[in-house]
Amino acid sequence: MSTRLQTGGRLIDRSHREGFSFNGKRLTGYAGDTLASALLANDQMLVGRSFKYHRPRGFVAAGGEEPNGLVNLGKGGQFEPNQRATTTELFDGLTAESQNHWPSLEFDIGAINAKFSRFLPAGFYYKMFIHPRPLWKHVYEPFIRNSAGLGKAPQDRDSDRYEHFYAFADLVIIGGGIAGLQAALTAGQAGAKVILMEQTAHWGGRAPVDGVTIDGAPADDWIAKTVTTLEGMENVTLRTRMMGAGVYDHGYVLGYERVADHCPGLGLPRHRLWRIRAKQIITATGAIERPLSFAGNDVPGVMLASAIRDYAVNWAVSPGDRTVVVTNNDDAYRTAICLKQAGLEVPVIIDARPEASGALPEAARALGIRVETGKGIAKVLGGKRVTGVALCAQAGEGAELEQVPCDAVAMSGGWSPVVHLWSHCGGKLNWDDAQAHFRPDANRAPTSHDGLPFVISAGSANGELHAAATLGDGDAAGKTAIRALGLSATAGGVAKAEAEAEEPMTPVWIMPQGAGVKLRSKMWLDYQNDVKVSDVQLAAQEGYESVEHAKRYTTLGMATDQGKLSNINGLAVLSQSLGADIPQVGTTTFRPPYTPISMGAIAGEARGEVFQPLRRTPIHEWNDANGADFEPVGQWRRPYTYLRNGENRADAVKREVLNTRNNLGLLDASTLGKLIVKGPDAGKFLDLLYTNMMSTLKPGRCRYGLMCSENGFLMDDGVVARIDDETFLCHTTTGGADHIFAHMEEWLQTEWWDMQVYVANATEQFAQIAVVGPNARKLLEKLGGMDVSAEALPFMAWADGELAGIKVRAYRISFSGELSYEIAVPASQGRAFWDACIAAGAEFGLMPYGTEALHVMRAEKGFIMIGDETDGTVIPQDLGLNWAISKKKEDYLGKRAQQRSHMTDPKRWKLVGLETVDGSVIPDGSYGVADGINANGQRNTQGRVTSTYYSPTLDRGIAMGLVLNGPDRMGEVVEFNKVDGTTVAAKIVDPVFYDKEGEKQNV
């Protein structure tokens, strides 16, 4: 069983007990525990079920590389799935639940998948789902849905707070082990502005656990002294619980600080995302021990040798009473020695190497530990917990030599440098044959904006695995950074680190090396995604020779741990299967983040009300207080309609349309784009931007214009008013204001930069209020101050003046077909003018109307709407707007494109009106159906609906649509499809349904 040792534990405080719960069980641990160490101290080795086969799984590691120990953490608004118990610091009141099992962790029905494991080989998903199709719905999809994902999705809104930090540094050092500390010391003393971050809560990394001495004293002494020195430097920022999540272009670094995970309830932000620009970066991210591939290496109780050492030294936790050590290197002997010295049993050290005669093996033998060289594990005995191991010759096929009872196995397949952050931005790797791992190639470092290297690797992350070399390498990295920064190093030596010398390791990728398929299909490579040695070998046999393809086919390394333990082992198995060298096969791409970071941290403060700015018109508050049913239009909120007592939306829209047609309506049109185009060449410029001629427009007059992209497609429309010889005011659609402004700037700056024209976006400087309906003039006359008669201000003219004592510019333009004035006033006067209209309008039956009534009325008049009648594939000619396209102009944006054969094809669908035979409303998005079927077996089509409404004015459904040869087919009836599979008959008519002669707007 796993238990707490009576003494020791350098990170725990036995005077502070912390209560927590796991699967509802009340347990206790100590301050300083991780959830993993506390669970192990309570003999909770079984912590989850594997993804595919639901096999029982226990802890393998003690840090961020842990693949199995994932839990659902917290409750309600603080619930989060897939949290690694090994990196979760214990606090009083923590609640955790294991994942991926049903009905319970101990008894799991999904484990039956394991019985069918031969039906779930590599590429299972790809192979099975091709055929037969009906099985998809009833077999495959339910299976995937049940087994997909590990943790549960949160149900509640995240109740925590998150924030972003922006920082700038000369040097960012990622990793606070002895290499990172030394690098910070060297660079800090030289005056560099340094940020040093460490992902755990503790400085020093593995050195204290491994018994390293520095300058003759325990490593902890040097670490404490160095941290104190660094804390005293103003130019050095130290942060624990902060992971280097990613290294990006030009020295951009993301730091993920877990501010309050270990102390919830203090009101601190939970996580903080640091967005840092660094001139130089040192990755001192350490190394991760590799598992060995032997049958049953996933049985709970089989752990990394270094992890067992961590649990014993840091938290005084013994994962087992009797631990068998299996290794291919000297380092794992430290675990055996450490356990033996803690009074625990180590029945045997199984060393795959033919010989083990270094200082560490000799020390182990001197303690009376049996060492078996040239041996391996044939298989692990036990199901939910290790009960023993069967020994075999490493060179053979797995014939059992003897069985050794034990309750834990400490395995070590050697160490892999954490090269992730080095590699994120293009750092290249070399294969180190002697240590059997990839390590950074300093000659092929990531380069920055100036083409010079900006990432330096240090310590075991750089392949310097032994303590003596690690410190020196940290110092060297610090000096390299200083030189790159143009600083000079201060004099002074580096402390001397010492540890037992180690003899060379021997790569072991499969144990035993001649294992047959029966054993290989029990050797796990990727614990989290349930990928075995046999799966990778099968992928290779089936032709997946590229490591990137094999990864996706087998899902090796694609789980949340991103293959931290499985990458090199899987790669080695693949290259052996292909008969190629490991460096030839190469690694998969390392992508940020290093370990998963919370969505909350990515969002930061940008949620809820501050998610994005909300744009409010000067009338917004009035709208809000008077029944406005808002709809988002970009970042604006516009009233869709104004609801009166008990009305539904449809009734309100109907009332607003009829009232505007019969009496008087008021529209807040302030969101319309208002671009001022000014300069001696303004007319010439607008002639190029609009399809029609603007330079001939007289001051005081307005003209409706169309704007196309260079590709010929209609992109915006609106009324242009000529203010004076050199000044135009261009109205754009609400959505077009910003991008049409940008469009104008782009052409002015990058193509016609010789033109003397300025453009200013005055959209927010003016409120614009449309006074619409037969009584419009009466209202303005009552407000008084300027002549708004048909003679003084005819249709499509504008005039400056005063109304209700407010300076205004009145445009006689209409988007409804009614007598209409659009009154522009300075934004600060918008509300006052609106209030004046409301107050004076009662006797004329004035009611405000929203965007839906606006849309209905424009459709009744056959006016197009950008985004309804256009979708980026429609040209003005499709919409019968040839009258707005100048034939005289040599050039305008889109003209050449509109001459292409596809654009002049008479078969292009053209705009018509549609009137249902039964008066009903055609569904939105409906297609006009034609005889026969196309190559895909779908009904042929002959048109589509672009706008469809119930018209209160006509009391029937009306629609506009693009129809094949439409304008030539007036009166013909076409069937349009409905969602239920039936069709509705509609007659092709003129798109202008109301007041075809335009008499009403021109009075």
Add this chain to the structure above:
Amino acid sequence: MLILTCPYCGVSGEETEFHAGGEAHLKRFGPGSSDADFESYLFHRENPKGVHFERWRHVSGCGKWFHAARCTTTLEVFGTYTAQTSEPPQSIKDAITAKRPGWTWRDFA
């Protein structure tokens, strides 16, 4: 995330301050041009591994369009310059030649 320097206002800013505008130095073909020329102008783009010329706009800054000469593989920035030119200035070409001798891009070298 790139850092670019706007040649107008002199600000060195984060990529998020800027807006990428595709390939630089396109020659516009309008009415009267051949189908082939127009097609090339509208659709044919370089996709080099190495030296490239791009348009950028300092959209959250001074609002100006400018050009950047950049390496698409290493993300090295050779220089930025005004958009009011139909070819890169000699100083930019020299800067590229110093780093990438023998480079060519469309008609430039």
